[in-house]
Amino acid sequence: xxxxxxxxxxxxxxxxGALGSARMHHAWILTGLKGLGKGQFARAxxxxxxxxxxMPQPPMEAHPDILIPEHPPENxxxxxxxxxxxxxxxxxxxxxDEIRLLQRRLNTRPTLGSRRAVIIDPxxxxxxxxxxxxxxxxxxxxxxxxxxxxxxxxxRLLPTLRSRCRVLRFNxxx
Numbered sequence: 001x002x003x004x005x006x007x008x009x010x011x012x013x014x015x016x017g018a019l020g021s022a023r024m025h026h027a028w029i030l031t032g033l034k035g036l037g038k039g040q041f042a043r044a045x046x047x048x049x050x051x052x053x054x055m056p057q058p059p060m061e062a063h064p065d066i067l068i069p070e071h072p073p074e075n076x077x078x079x080x081x082x083x084x085x086x087x088x089x090x091x092x093x094x095x096x097d098e099i100r101l102l103q104r105r106l107n108t109r110p111t112l113g114s115r116r117a118v119i120i121d122p123x124x125x126x127x128x129x130x131x132x133x134x135x136x137x138x139x140x141x142x143x144x145x146x147x148x149x150x151x152x153x154x155x156r157l158l159p160t161l162r163s164r165c166r167v168l169r170f171n172x173x174x
Contacts, residue, residue: 007173008041014168015045025166027138027147029123032170034152039121041170042148046117049146055112064111068119069098094120096129103133106142115144123149124156131158138164 011030018024030038043060050065051057060066071090073079081088102118110116118137120126126134138147138161149165151157 008037008170011041011168011170016048018166019049024146026141026145027149027165029149029151029154029157029162029165029167030170031151031154031167033172036170036173038150038152038170039119042119042121042150046119046146046148049117050110050113050115052113057112065113065116066119067102067105067116068121069094069102071125072098092125093127094125094130095127096133099126099130099133099137103137106137106145110144115146116142117146117148119148119150121148121150123151123161124153126157128158131161135160135164 030042032038043066046066047057047060047063050063057063071092071094073082074089074091078088078090106116106118120134123131135158137145141147147165149157149161154162154167
């Protein structure tokens with residue numbers, strides 16, 4: 001998956017250096033302009049994070065230890081369309097219910113190994129109540145759980161969220 005990510009060698013060096021260290025930070029903010037590949041980087045980094053040596057891994061999209069809260073359907077009619085396998089419109093923000101659902105999953109152990117990754121993409125879309133709920137998980141993360149918050153505008157994140165995360169900046173590509 002990393003072969004499709006061109007131009008972020010410095011970000012990969014920083015990530016891989018942290019991944020190889022004994023004390024990997026539990027929460028990361030991936031920040032930079034929209035369209036630089038931060039979300040794709042987060043998915044590739046999460047796949048590398050949860051991979052267990054010698055153990056076959058499912059595709060990232062189906063990996064039980066990579067959790068990505070979604071924007072839910074816009075309303076009941078759109079939810080019905082999703083149930084029927086049709087295209088549907090989603091809410092513009094990530095509501096607190098999605099974060100609470102995620103937190104229930106965090107009460108269990110990782111499925112295939114010792115680590116789990118949570119990707120919030122984009123974290124800019126968290127409702128204020130959802131961001132505050134996420135803060136609780138960032139303050140006391142379950143063992144083996146790592147957070148990757150993708151943001152296009154880091155200033156939109158709560159200062160308390162930013163203070164608990166290591167920032168990985170993505171510069172515009174040449």
